[in-house]
Amino acid sequence: MSSPRFSHPPRDLFSRSQYGWLCDIINMFGERGGFALIKDCFQQTLAPSEMAALLTPPANCADMLEKEEVAQRFLSPCVQKAFAAVDEMDVSELRSKEMTAVSDLLISLKLLCIQFWPQHVEDCDSKRLSIVCKMLKTPQFHSKMTALKEVRT
Numbered sequence: 001m002s003s004p005r006f007s008h009p010p011r012d013l014f015s016r017s018q019y020g021w022l023c024d025i026i027n028m029f030g031e032r033g034g035f036a037l038i039k040d041c042f043q044q045t046l047a048p049s050e051m052a053a054l055l056t057p058p059a060n061c062a063d064m065l066e067k068e069e070v071a072q073r074f075l076s077p078c079v080q081k082a083f084a085a086v087d088e089m090d091v092s093e094l095r096s097k098e099m100t101a102v103s104d105l106l107i108s109l110k111l112l113c114i115q116f117w118p119q120h121v122e123d124c125d126s127k128r129l130s131i132v133c134k135m136l137k138t139p140q141f142h143s144k145m146t147a148l149k150e151v152r153t
Contacts, residue, residue, distance in 0.1 A: 005027060005066055005069060006026050006027050006029070006030030006031070006035065006065065006066055006069055006070050007022070007023040007026035007027050007030070007061075007064045007065055007066060007070075022061060022064060023064060026061060026064060026065065030069070030070065035058075035070055035073075035074040035075070036074065038054050038055075038058070038074060038075075038078060039074045039075075039077060039078060041054055042054070042077060042078040042081050042082075046085070047098065047101070048085065048086075048089075048093075048098050048101040048102045048105050049098060049101035049104075051078075051081075051082050051085065051101075051105050052101050052102075052104040052105040052108060054078070055075075055078060055079075055082065055105065055108040055109065055112065056104060056108045058070070058075060058112065059107075059108035059109075059111035059112050060111065062111055062112055062114070062115035062116065063115055065115070065116075067116055071112070071115075071116040071117075072116075075112060075116070079109060079112055079113070079117070082105060082109055083109065083123065083127065086102065086105065086106065086109075086127050086131070087127070089102065089131070089134075090134075091134055091135075091137070091138050099131075099135065099143070099146050099150075100146075102131060103128075103150055106124055106127060106128045106131070109124050110124040110125070128150070131150075132147045132150050132151055133147075135147035135150070136148075
């Protein structure tokens with residue numbers, strides 16, 4: 001019985017020869033339970049920085065991941081929990097240094113949604129905008145400046 005494929009080579013021939021090794025690494029990561037560990041970590045209460053750290057590597061190679069094996073089976077519950085965590089954030093959490101992590105998390109969520117769930121790409125943008133609006137309403141100067149930097153990027 002063959003093991004499941006977690007990654008596929010890039011479509012074009014040039015990228016295939018350049019990044020074929022990445023497919024091997026992704027497949028080895030999946031075969032050794034890496035994606036299952038990411039999913040298991042999301043069963044716990046995680047800070048935005050921890051969620052971003054777990055979702056950024058798969059997001060950066062999302063175009064090489066198998067949709068059925070990785071996205072639906074492992075990443076979908078993680079993305080749903082991350083969206084819920086962003087929705088539940090209050091102003092006090094946005095004052096802290098976690099805002100950079102929230103920004104990184106939203107960027108990773110958007111990369112995953114572009115590849116696997118295009119219908120949710122607008123949700124990423126609206127959540128980012130709502131976070132920026134919350135930050136602009138705070139009395140802290142640093143939070144407002146961070147929000148303005150976030151709008152610029």
